Amino acid sequence: MQVIISMNAPKHRVVYHKAGCIYERRIKCENRMSISKEEAEKKRYCECKYCAGLRGEMRAHAAEIRYWKKKGMAEICYDGNADTAYVTTKLGAWKIMENRFGKYYLHHLNHFTEDMPISQIKDGEYHRQADVKPTDSFCKIIHYIIDHDKAKVIMKDDFRKLPQSTKKQKKYYKQAERKAALKQRRRIDHLFALLESEAPEMKQFSIC
Ligand SMILES: [Zn+2]
Structure with missing residues (x-):
């Protein structure tokens, strides 16, 4: 994943941001630099507290999250206590968590019915979605879920x-x-x- 730093930052305190973070957008164009997250970590740059982790994904991708909801593609609800993002679609419910390497992985709710209350979705039993490898791209996981739904709709009609x-x-x-x-x-x-x-x-x- 690419992150953004300011070339103007004091050497001992370089902070890196996700694209879309409000603090990233404040960096002037001429000072802005995109580097890989691995490189930022190697250089011991600090991760921005505002856009770090799952909570940060919710902030950095607020516009996309609103769009997915508006289009009826997916609705995302972040639970700060469990540091888990619950994603619901018309056909299923999912939860995204972060592992100790800072990568996101996906679980799928075993039994889902439409109009299931969020409390039931949170308490439900899940299985690990094995074909989704842990990734540092939150959006990639959401797109997987949306594609999964599309495939399910086609399969209901005719898998061929x-x-x-x-x-x-x-x-x-x-x-x-x-x-x-x-x-x-x-x-x-x-x-x-x-x-x-x-x-x-x-x-x-x-x-x-
Ligand atoms: Zn940030």
Whole structure:
């Protein structure tokens, strides 16, 4: 991740900011410099207290957060006590936390219903979203969630319409294909169970 510093800052107290931080925007253009976060840490620059961590992401990305909410794509609620960001969409709920290396990782709520109150979302059981590697990009995680929803909508209609251009998309396609086959098998099992309960002689036609 790139961070912003002021070249005008006294050598012993250089502070680095996320792009979008109000203090970053106060740095004059001619003094502004973008460097990698790793480099800033190596040089022992101080992280700005205002835009650091998850709380800082909420501040630095306030405009995007408002946009995602307005467009009905995702709603983000930050819990300062747990230092956790809860993200809800029409189809699911997620939570983002920060690990000890300053990277964000994602959990997905196991059971979600629309109009679930936030208290229930906070108390729910989650699983780690294993295909999202810890990242220092908060926005990348939100875009993953939004794309996940889009894919879910397509799958409800027909999984064969899912994109298959990238390696990851191909992997998801295969997963969806397996899920669809399993669903089909379950339907057949259910159908046989139903038929057998009405007419026991149907058992001879059962394949399993
Ligand atoms: Zn800052």
